[in-house]
Amino acid sequence: MSIVLGPNSYGKAENRVVRIYRDSSRHEIRDINVSSALRGDFTAAHLSGDQARVLPTDTQKNTAYAYAKKVGLEQIEDYALALGRHFVDDIEPVEGARIDVDEYAWERIAVGGKLHDHSFVRKGQEIRNTVVTIDGLGDSQSAWVVSGLRDLVVLKSTGSEFAGFLVDDYTTLPETHDRVMATSLTVRWRYLTTDCDWATAYDEIRTVLVEKFASVHSLALQQTLFEMGKGVLQARGDVAEVKLSAPNIHHFAYDLERFGLANNQEVFHVDDRPYGLIQVTVQRDDVTDAGSAWEAVPALR
Amino acid sequence: MSIVLGPNSYGKAENRVVRIYRDSSRHEIRDINVSSALRGDFTAAHLSGDQARVLPTDTQKNTAYAYAKKVGLEQIEDYALALGRHFVDDIEPVEGARIDVDEYAWERIAVGGKLHDHSFVRKGQEIRNTVVTIDGLGDSQSAWVVSGLRDLVVLKSTGSEFAGFLVDDYTTLPETHDRVMATSLTVRWRYLTTDCDWATAYDEIRTVLVEKFASVHSLALQQTLFEMGKGVLQARGDVAEVKLSAPNIHHFAYDLERFGLANNQEVFHVDDRPYGLIQVTVQRDDVTDAGSAWEAVPALR
Amino acid sequence: MSIVLGPNSYGKAENRVVRIYRDSSRHEIRDINVSSALRGDFTAAHLSGDQARVLPTDTQKNTAYAYAKKVGLEQIEDYALALGRHFVDDIEPVEGARIDVDEYAWERIAVGGKLHDHSFVRKGQEIRNTVVTIDGLGDSQSAWVVSGLRDLVVLKSTGSEFAGFLVDDYTTLPETHDRVMATSLTVRWRYLTTDCDWATAYDEIRTVLVEKFASVHSLALQQTLFEMGKGVLQARGDVAEVKLSAPNIHHFAYDLERFGLANNQEVFHVDDRPYGLIQVTVQRDDVTDAGSAWEAVPALR
Amino acid sequence: MSIVLGPNSYGKAENRVVRIYRDSSRHEIRDINVSSALRGDFTAAHLSGDQARVLPTDTQKNTAYAYAKKVGLEQIEDYALALGRHFVDDIEPVEGARIDVDEYAWERIAVGGKLHDHSFVRKGQEIRNTVVTIDGLGDSQSAWVVSGLRDLVVLKSTGSEFAGFLVDDYTTLPETHDRVMATSLTVRWRYLTTDCDWATAYDEIRTVLVEKFASVHSLALQQTLFEMGKGVLQARGDVAEVKLSAPNIHHFAYDLERFGLANNQEVFHVDDRPYGLIQVTVQRDDVTDAGSAWEAVPALR
Numbered sequence A, B, C, D: 001m002s003i004v005l006g007p008n009s010y011g012k013a014e015n016r017v018v019r020i021y022r023d024s025s026r027h028e029i030r031d032i033n034v035s036s037a038l039r040g041d042f043t044a045a046h047l048s049g050d051q052a053r054v055l056p057t058d059t060q061k062n063t064a065y066a067y068a069k070k071v072g073l074e075q076i077e078d079y080a081l082a083l084g085r086h087f088v089d090d091i092e093p094v095e096g097a098r099i100d101v102d103e104y105a106w107e108r109i110a111v112g113g114k115l116h117d118h119s120f121v122r123k124g125q126e127i128r129n130t131v132v133t134i135d136g137l138g139d140s141q142s143a144w145v146v147s148g149l150r151d152l153v154v155l156k157s158t159g160s161e162f163a164g165f166l167v168d169d170y171t172t173l174p175e176t177h178d179r180v181m182a183t184s185l186t187v188r189w190r191y192l193t194t195d196c197d198w199a200t201a202y203d204e205i206r207t208v209l210v211e212k213f214a215s216v217h218s219l220a221l222q223q224t225l226f227e228m229g230k231g232v233l234q235a236r237g238d239v240a241e242v243k244l245s246a247p248n249i250h251h252f253a254y255d256l257e258r259f260g261l262a263n264n265q266e267v268f269h270v271d272d273r274p275y276g277l278i279q280v281t282v283q284r285d286d287v288t289d290a291g292s293a294w295e296a297v298p299a300l301r
Helices: A043-047 A057-070 A076-090 A198-215 A221-235 B043-047 B057-070 B076-090 B198-215 B221-235 C043-047 C057-070 C076-090 C198-215 C221-235 D043-047 D057-070 D076-090 D198-215 D221-235
Strands: A003-013 A015-021 A028-040 A094-104 A106-111 A114-122 A127-135 A142-156 A181-191 A239-248 A251-253 A267-270 A275-284 B003-013 B015-021 B028-040 B094-104 B106-111 B114-122 B127-135 B142-156 B181-191 B239-248 B251-253 B267-270 B275-284 C003-013 C015-021 C028-040 C094-104 C106-111 C114-122 C127-135 C142-156 C181-191 C239-248 C251-253 C267-270 C275-284 D003-013 D015-021 D028-040 D094-104 D106-111 D114-122 D127-135 D142-156 D181-191 D239-248 D251-253 D267-270 D275-284
Touching: A003 A043, A003 A057, A003 D221, A003 D239, A015 A057, A028 A057, A028 A076, A028 D275, A043 D221, A057 A076, A057 B267, A057 D275, A076 A094, A076 A127, A076 A142, A076 A198, A106 B198, A114 B198, A142 A198, A181 A198, A181 A221, A198 A221, A198 B106, A198 B114, A221 A239, A221 A275, A221 D003, A221 D043, A239 D003, A267 B057, A275 D028, A275 D057, B003 B043, B003 B057, B003 C221, B003 C239, B015 B057, B028 B057, B028 B076, B028 C275, B043 C221, B057 B076, B057 C275, B076 B094, B076 B127, B076 B142, B076 B198, B142 B198, B181 B198, B181 B221, B198 B221, B221 B239, B221 B275, B221 C003, B221 C043, B239 C003, B275 C028, C003 C043, C003 C057, C003 C094, C015 C057, C028 C057, C028 C076, C057 C076, C057 D267, C076 C094, C076 C127, C076 C142, C076 C198, C106 D198, C114 D198, C142 C198, C181 C198, C181 C221, C198 C221, C198 D106, C198 D114, C221 C239, C221 C275, C267 D057, D003 D043, D003 D057, D003 D094, D015 D057, D028 D057, D028 D076, D057 D076, D076 D094, D076 D127, D076 D142, D076 D198, D142 D198, D181 D198, D181 D221, D198 D221, D221 D239, D221 D275
Parallel strands: none
Antiparallel strands: A003 A028, A003 D275, A015 A028, A015 B267, A028 A094, A094 A127, A106 A114, A114 B142, A127 A142, A142 A181, A142 B114, A181 A239, A239 A275, A251 A267, A267 B015, A275 D003, B003 B028, B003 C275, B015 B028, B028 B094, B094 B127, B106 B114, B127 B142, B142 B181, B181 B239, B239 B275, B251 B267, B275 C003, C003 C028, C015 C028, C015 D267, C028 C094, C094 C127, C106 C114, C114 D142, C127 C142, C142 C181, C142 D114, C181 C239, C239 C275, C251 C267, C267 D015, D003 D028, D015 D028, D028 D094, D094 D127, D106 D114, D127 D142, D142 D181, D181 D239, D239 D275, D251 D267
């Protein structure tokens, strides 16, 4: 019989951990959704149901909560690195770990113009994310940090064209030199380091992304995305590559001439589906290989 | 046969209209989801399929987009009033209309510290809403405006108690004098007017809601919600009543003592379901009856 | 100050209870999502935060699980009646209760053509629901059962017309005598009884609904829905009224002539939004008033 | 400057195509959600916004609908192969294509025990899927078919254990020899062929999956999944490998002893999050390499 076990992993997904820092009367909040996945030789569990080498997913859950206290939850990258290294270094059968963390941002409520000590409103907008991969043991251990964001919805009401494209028998789209361009960005970038001021890096990268989106006169969403990724690499020497995924949220000018009304790119119908989906990688050509960094990263949507 | 047609309505739901104001190089954006529902004597359509008195839902859709240009889309309340009155006043068989509008907020992207003319990022946070009801014809016509918001997620990390409650055989909950209180607010308020500076009113009410949430020391979510509603009525003489619906998003302190770690209200598990659900009305006792104002308003969730 | 507490309720929403009957080796499964909401004089809780009359929502949760064992979970209507009566009869401050139960159906897995004793696959299709309202104490207590279903998606590929409708300046829709008609049904019906073979009633009503949808030649969705409701009332003398809510899921024939292909109602684009939304009540004109039966029932979507 | 364009693709996602076969009075329905993504040398579009080599996503949409008529939509695998080959073979700059198709199943409505000619109810349960990858031109072209299903929710109320697992300082889980095991299956399998009776293959594989789930006495979800995958490979010589992803939907026995009630695995709370997540590949060790077959397949969730 030639049927064998192939690649496999297991873990606890979507632990909803909230950490309050209350050392002073001015509290801080961290709000995350963390998933762990472990790899190693778990053949016996699959072939005979022998769990002797399997650390329960329930234990992984306990550890995720405990580490929010033990190492703290200042920056999700540091927390994920600590948690991933623990599983690989301290649990004998584990040879690799992926820690995936979403972070939801909060801001202080202002009362009479003064920011409150312990009351917060969820910030909305994008979700910050990191996927940390730990691979191997001892001196041959590798660690990768791929951080990113998603659900950052941006729109420009002019400054976007789409023309000069390839035409075949199924092409009916007219060219345009002025359209609404809108998308909900998912971006991930691979760091060349595991030790960095993650918060500053995140803020800088987010700023570059939205500024480039705003300021590039767009001949195509592809071009805009490439410029955004390029801007990130120019701003951060410690980022090796950027992957961007952007649904083109189509805004169709509604035909109002039928009702005696002009519509000079003023009234649009926003369609849910289908949507264009553009996926771009921008990378340095002179850096070390990504190794397993992207292997366990969920595909960009 | 005693089987008869009872209350009925029909309309076009969830028209996704975007309106760009581009009179100058500094564009403005309005982004809404609008639904219309019409009432009247549509017995023939139901009993024999005779559509002679039925304005198609497709026509209602066209009208929603046309009115975004014809009357504009400055404030959702004015747009909804105009649209609702059109259906009742101009379409003979229509005797009543409900226009339900969600609005998604956008803010300008800052480029180099300067707000961009035509590039925007979706603001996130709460969705603003209005439900306008037009009822009857000519001099006996009534119009009600019920506005509100939803998905405003707030949390306080202390300043919340729950104790002294009723105990029965199924009660196992311990009392607490310090807990995390979090909720995703849905609030609706009925205006006593149909002509108002809607944007200012909205901003004032939202400010009162979050300030009261932050500053009231809470003995129960019920008490907090009542104070929030009361604050709105105190701030705005043109609001007759406020309905608040608040899921109590439970934050459970995780038991870390099992791992030799203290957890002084620092690490929490956030549970999805079940959740407490508190629904409160705060109203003036000296105003005119609500009439049909709430009749067609979807139940608070 | 004329600001007062208005209508209010509180409860525990979305308790996900599964009940396994394992008295023999052939297990049975019931899978529900149950929410409770209590009414009464809870003024003190709102005005001063005094919880002395408030049975915690946590207790309501415990009770929902306990009653799945104590009274069992054979039919959701009986379970909801027992749970609602318990809260009103046994907890002094409670004067009214609403119990809302969704039920997810499962079917046995067939192994080698034989239905398995304890392995199940979720059936999919519609969600069965009941909303039981208990109002008042002792001899003046009323109890209503409003049951229903939702997410029953049906389609007919011909036998549907839409023509002869009202035309105004915004009407552009062409008439059609052959179209695809599709909807995702939400239906609720009010029983005149609190003691009935609920399972048989449900099966009969579901059968009438889909059979009428299939067999009525439709001149309008309104007509189809009226016939469906009428069929239910004809089949079940213990049902007083039926409310149906049906989004018209639009199927647009795709224009293939541009590519030299005929499209005789064969290839369609299904649009998500906007959608027509038709809401109809069919009722007997000779039955007792609905009282509070519908008051706390969430609006049909 | 060492910043370069990396891997990229673009396409039209989520075209909601419905195809009605109406050659006789007995109609057939196919209901799909199809996404296309194209690869090739699109450097100019990214670097300078030059679209001369870019077939618009709007054209891809038109083609998806046209092919539902031109080649038909009998089996999603054949449709996807035809569509993918068209893009690669007929559009000069395109060197690779991925076609991802979800199919929603419908069944005929029975009226008076007789299956109706043109009225259907959506079947619910799992969504069938295929991802076809076409890579390269002419004689060196490869084509892979990876089919699967998702959202198949199964449960066994006994016959599942979890014991003998690894214990560390964070382990608190008790062993169990009788638990509820439930999951929502996502399964994908790679065919060794591009020409097959796809419907029969799908039915056989689905049957093996649910039968194995039901009949294997489970010592761990890993073991159950391995047996399911092995069963598929034993049944179908034309399947090279199977990937299974299974969230462990935790059913916790509710503590009813506090209320004087026994709970012998009868009443459970179903928790939403976190959940165990087990991902397993079962493969033959003697078949040709998967090549690009999985490259563009979205990660199992």
